Amino acid sequence: xxxxxxxGGGLVQPGESLRLSCxxxxxxxxxFLMHWVRHIPGKGLEWVSSISWNGRKxxxxxxxxxxxxxxxxxxxxxxxxxxxxxxxxxxxxxxxAKPLGSMGGAFDSWxxxxxxxxxx
Amino acid sequence: DIHLTQSxxxxxxxVGDTVTITCRASQKxxxxxxxxxxxxxxxxxxxxxxxxxxxxxVPPRFSGRGSGTDFTLTITSLQPEDSAxxxxxxxxxxxxxxxxxxxxxIK
Numbered sequence: 671x672x673x674x675x676x677x678g679g680g681l682v683q684p685g686e687s688l689r690l691s692c693x694x695x696x697x698x699x700x701x702f703l704m705h706w707v708r709h710i711p712g713k714g715l716e717w718v719s720s721i722s723w724n725g726r727k728x729x730x731x732x733x734x735x736x737x738x739x740x741x742x743x744x745x746x747x748x749x750x751x752x753x754x755x756x757x758x759x760x761x762x763x764x765x766x767a768k769p770l771g772s773m774g775g776a777f778d779s780w781x782x783x784x785x786x787x788x789x790x
Numbered sequence: 791d792i793h794l795t796q797s798x799x800x801x802x803x804x805v806g807d808t809v810t811i812t813c814r815a816s817q818k819x820x821x822x823x824x825x826x827x828x829x830x831x832x833x834x835x836x837x838x839x840x841x842x843x844x845x846x847x848v849p850p851r852f853s854g855r856g857s858g859t860d861f862t863l864t865i866t867s868l869q870p871e872d873s874a875x876x877x878x879x880x881x882x883x884x885x886x887x888x889x890x891x892x893x894x895x896i897k
Contacts, residue, residue, distance in 0.1 A: 705886075707834075715826075715834065715877050717886040729884040732791075763831055776824035776839035776881060783833060 672696040672779040674766050679784030682756055692749040692766030692781055700744035701772045706751050708762035709783070718764070719751065723772065734760070756788045792817055792880050796889035804897045808866045811892045813878035815859040822881040825854055825863045828891075829874045837876075838863065870896050 678690040690706070706718040719740040720729045728740050739752040749766050763785050767777035793816035803809050813823065821841040826834040836845045838854035841861060851866045865872055873896040878889040 709828070709831065714875070714891040715828070715879075715888040717879075717888065720884070720886070731885050765833055770836075770839060774881060775822070776836050776845075776879070777826075777834070778836045778839075778845065780833035780835075783831075 672768060674768065674779060674781035676764060676766055676781040676784035679764060679786045681787045681789065683790050684757055684788055685755055688753045688756060688786060690751040690753065690764055690784055690786070694747045694749065694766075694768070697768065697779075698772075699747040702768055703772065703774055704742065704749045705767045705769070705777060706740060706749070707765045707767050707777070707780075708760075709765070710759075710762045716762075721749070753786070756786075758788050760786060761788045762786060791885055792819055792883060792887055794878055794880060794887055794889040796876075796878060796892045798892060799890065800893050800895070802895040802897055803868055805868055805870060807868045808864065809868065809894065810865075811863045811876055811878075811894075813856070813861045813863070813889050815861075815880060818858045819880060819882040821857060823854075823856065823861050824879045824881060825852075826877045826879065827872075827874045828877065834877065865894075868896060872896060 673695045675693045705720045721740045737755045741750045763783040765783045766781045768779040769775045770778045795814045825838040828834040842854045875891045875893045
């Protein structure tokens, strides 16, 4: 059974940093592209970032480009999101998600999410 | 960027009804469109992928169709547990984008 478990969320002040983690199990993590998606209260879902199986190709939403960095450690079966210079609009529930196919496709497995609140 | 607009934004229907949600794209793309169901602040659940393919375990009351710029999700024989927010998503090109969501209320 696929499991994705996020951690690292919390209350952070504007301009500060936070690192989210997602630990994967139940599938061959090192073969899959992976994603971060966030649910902004009252606004809906927003795709945040993706990383290829080997970490060589990354993509970011325009709203976080230059501030967030996605990475992975295949040995630890873990996905990360380094969030720097956070803003109030980054307040959201952050999910990691796995696609149907190793190269992409719809997101068939999601973690439970980790809540990030940016507030002074 | 491919912008997705869902309509309606809010829908109220009764048990047993049939409803259709529309997702319109700002430009034509191939049919890599998915639909998700999200209840409250929980993880979204994949319902439909590649426009019309039913995800394993999803009841056949859910169906998808469309092409080009116009896509639909239809739910027949509505059940109380269908009360949720529904999102479309395009997976053709980065940035991947979601529609703004359609909140379905079961009366």
